[in-house]
Amino acid sequence: MPAADVIVLQRLCKAYATAAGAVPVLRDIDLSIGAGESVAIMGPSGSGKSTLMNILGCLDVPTSGRYVLDGSDVSAMDGDTRARLRNRVLGFVFQGFNLLPRADLVDNVALPLLYAGVPSAERRSRAAETLARVGLKGFERYLPSQVSGGQQQRVAIARALVNRPRVILADEPTGNLDTHTSGDIMQLFSALNRADGITLVLVTHQEEVADYAHRRVMLVDGRIVSDQPIPRSASAVEVSR
Amino acid sequence: MIGEMLLEAWHSMRANRMRSVLTMLGMVIGVAAVILMVAVGQGAQMSVNASIASMGSNLFIVLSGSATSGGLRMGTGAMPTLTTGDAAAIAELPAVGAVAPMVPGTTQVVYGPNNWSTVVVGTSPDMLTVRDWTIARGSAFSEADVRSAAKVAVLGQTVASNLFGDQDPVGRTLRIKQSPFVVVGVLAAKGQSLTGQDQDDTVLVPVTTAQRKLFGTQFPGTVRLIMVQARSAALMRQAEQEMTSLLRQRHHLPARADNDFDIRNLTALANTAAQTTRVMSVMLGAIASVSLLVGGIGIMNIMLVSVTERTREIGIRMAIGARRRDILLQFLLEAVILSLLGCFIGALCGIGGAVAAHALAGTAVVVTAVSVLVAFALASAVGVFFGYYPARRAAAMQPVDALRYQ
Numbered sequence: 001m002p003a004a005d006v007i008v009l010q011r012l013c014k015a016y017a018t019a020a021g022a023v024p025v026l027r028d029i030d031l032s033i034g035a036g037e038s039v040a041i042m043g044p045s046g047s048g049k050s051t052l053m054n055i056l057g058c059l060d061v062p063t064s065g066r067y068v069l070d071g072s073d074v075s076a077m078d079g080d081t082r083a084r085l086r087n088r089v090l091g092f093v094f095q096g097f098n099l100l101p102r103a104d105l106v107d108n109v110a111l112p113l114l115y116a117g118v119p120s121a122e123r124r125s126r127a128a129e130t131l132a133r134v135g136l137k138g139f140e141r142y143l144p145s146q147v148s149g150g151q152q153q154r155v156a157i158a159r160a161l162v163n164r165p166r167v168i169l170a171d172e173p174t175g176n177l178d179t180h181t182s183g184d185i186m187q188l189f190s191a192l193n194r195a196d197g198i199t200l201v202l203v204t205h206q207e208e209v210a211d212y213a214h215r216r217v218m219l220v221d222g223r224i225v226s227d228q229p230i231p232r233s234a235s236a237v238e239v240s241r
Numbered sequence: 242m243i244g245e246m247l248l249e250a251w252h253s254m255r256a257n258r259m260r261s262v263l264t265m266l267g268m269v270i271g272v273a274a275v276i277l278m279v280a281v282g283q284g285a286q287m288s289v290n291a292s293i294a295s296m297g298s299n300l301f302i303v304l305s306g307s308a309t310s311g312g313l314r315m316g317t318g319a320m321p322t323l324t325t326g327d328a329a330a331i332a333e334l335p336a337v338g339a340v341a342p343m344v345p346g347t348t349q350v351v352y353g354p355n356n357w358s359t360v361v362v363g364t365s366p367d368m369l370t371v372r373d374w375t376i377a378r379g380s381a382f383s384e385a386d387v388r389s390a391a392k393v394a395v396l397g398q399t400v401a402s403n404l405f406g407d408q409d410p411v412g413r414t415l416r417i418k419q420s421p422f423v424v425v426g427v428l429a430a431k432g433q434s435l436t437g438q439d440q441d442d443t444v445l446v447p448v449t450t451a452q453r454k455l456f457g458t459q460f461p462g463t464v465r466l467i468m469v470q471a472r473s474a475a476l477m478r479q480a481e482q483e484m485t486s487l488l489r490q491r492h493h494l495p496a497r498a499d500n501d502f503d504i505r506n507l508t509a510l511a512n513t514a515a516q517t518t519r520v521m522s523v524m525l526g527a528i529a530s531v532s533l534l535v536g537g538i539g540i541m542n543i544m545l546v547s548v549t550e551r552t553r554e555i556g557i558r559m560a561i562g563a564r565r566r567d568i569l570l571q572f573l574l575e576a577v578i579l580s581l582l583g584c585f586i587g588a589l590c591g592i593g594g595a596v597a598a599h600a601l602a603g604t605a606v607v608v609t610a611v612s613v614l615v616a617f618a619l620a621s622a623v624g625v626f627f628g629y630y631p632a633r634r635a636a637a638m639q640p641v642d643a644l645r646y647q
Contacts, residue, residue, distance in 0.1 A: 059560060060641040080564045086640075087562020098557045098644070102256045114245055115562040159561065 006199050007033040012065030025051045027222045038193045038200035040210035043219035049203045053171045057092050058082040091160025095172035097152040099144040106140035109158045130158040150181035170202040186212040250575040264543040267536030268583025272616045274529040276591025279612040282522025284605030289518045293511040295431045297372040303467040306501035321463035322501045328467045336480035338472045341368035342464040344451040352404040352415040359400050361444045363451020371470045379411035379426030390449035394422040397441040398430045537623035544631035556643030569636040576628020584620035
């Protein structure tokens with residue numbers, strides 16, 4: 001089981017300043033996620049799921065508390081170091097895919113490697129390999145608008161994957177997809193989790209999507225109200241394979 | 242990395258072709274204006290300099306002074322106080338190079354059925370040295386011709402063509418005030434003077450001949466003016482002092498009397514003219530630079546729009562690991578490419594415009610490498626300067642805010 005905790009949150013708080021004063025969104029979050037785990041974060045709208053995800057993804061900074069990612073304290077880092085973590089340690093998958101509309105699929109996938117300073121030829125070959133791995137061989141030269149939503153999300157996963165991250169963060173990855181396509185995408189995620197040992201954290205409000213994970217964290221009003229393993233028998237991964 | 246960024250910038254510009262072209266247009270016009278204006282300014286400067294050179298260098302003219310008779314003050318040159326003797330004495334001064342006395346008069350010259358009114362100047366062979374003038378055909382008259390008051394003439398190009406057409410005038414005889422003169426030479430063309438006079442519309446004859454046979458006065462041996470060339474620019478002041486004391490001594494002027502002659506420094510006048518055109522040239526360039534500035538502001542405008550429009554793209558790039566400086570560099574490069582490309586097209590337009598102005602309107606233009614380089618340097622500086630602010634705004638975005646932008 002988990003060798004070491006790849007994500008550790010201690011008494012993490014996040015509040016937004018508004019005209020009416022500080023509005024707390026996350027309150028005293030304590031959470032540890034081990035390497036190789038797959039965790040679903042659930043909760044009603046406005047419970048702070050996305051805010052938590054943005055902080056985990058080093059896109060946003062907590063108001064107080066500690067966040068240790070892969071052994072280093074993110075709270076104390078400057079912007080460039082966080083950018084480096086986003087590039088090397090994390091892979092982010094969004095609900096809206098967030099591909100660059102004017103770049104073809106292989107260029108989209110290769111983009112993180114550009115910022116990692118990988119030479120051009122290697123970028124291209126690694127991006128093509130990764131595209132093939134998510135089942136999009138032969139689509140390298142297509143534009144995002146020329147492929148389906150499910151395929152776009154596969155491209156986004158390939159982009160998250162291309163720089164060999166330790167953690168993939170997926171914020172409502174199936175929110176814009178139909179049920180069938182959602183199943184395909186979730187199977188891809190759990191395959192990556194199982195085969196590559198990539199830690200998976202996903203936010204969702206769909207039970208059937210959460211069932212692909214091994215652990216479920218419930219968030220209500222910025223607090224963790226429950227945190228329990230999903231029984232193996234109920235895990236959709238077991239059912240599908 | 243820079244190469245990749247350049248490629249990215251290029252793609253983004255191509256994706257927004259219309260916008261890029263409009264942005265560049267400001268730059269194109271600015272650079273074209275700078276190059277064209279500087280070309281016209283420098284062209285004017287060049288023609289002024291050519292006129293100055295055609296006048297001869299380090300020149301003085303010595304004129305007879307003014308005279309007062311019965312309370313009536315006459316203009317300069319009214320009293321013929323200068324003589325050929327004065328000219329000969331000035332020529333002996335250490336700071337003086339060449340000296341040419343001048344006895345000019347306007348009169349009709351006749352050859353066969355043709356006649357022409359021109360300025361006949363009695364002078365010495367040194368005139369050619371003083372005015373930096375060369376002989377195109379034949380030769381100049383000699384000192385011996387001056388001593389013997391020979392009836393020989395050297396024609397300016399305008400006179401030669403008006404009287405002789407295509408014929409070679411050398412060796413032919415023309416009439417000046419009824420007297421026959423043998424043409425011994427034709428001067429090389431000199432063109433217009435600074436004041437627009439045709440310097441080739443003249444006939445040179447020996448000074449003695451002019452004094453005795455053409456423009457006789459009641460003051461024998463006098464000359465209207467003396468042209469003096471100093472040995473060098475550095476000796477101008479010394480030459481003036483030497484001439485003043487020499488002429489005062491020769492004219493027996495008491496210590497408190499005014500000079501009865503007037504020494505004018507022609508080179509100083511010419512330098513003023515050159516200075517004026519230089520100022521004009523700089524001013525034209527400065528005015529054109531303003532349009533370059535306006536072009537730069539246009540670039541800033543578009544880049545700001547572009548940054549706002551691409552907020553989401555910036556967010557995505559940041560989310561997958563772009564650092565602030567990567568974003569900064571990307572937008573800065575776009576601005577610089579836009580301005581350099583605009584500058585390149587502008588330079589072509591400017592040079593083309595200058596060539597066209599020369600071909601169509603005959604305007605003197607000089608396109609120098611310096612003006613093109615300066616325009617380029619200015620344009621890239623403008624690109625960086627006005628590209629920096631939008632690029633910084635892009636780089637300063639919070640990833641989470643940029644991603645949330647719709």
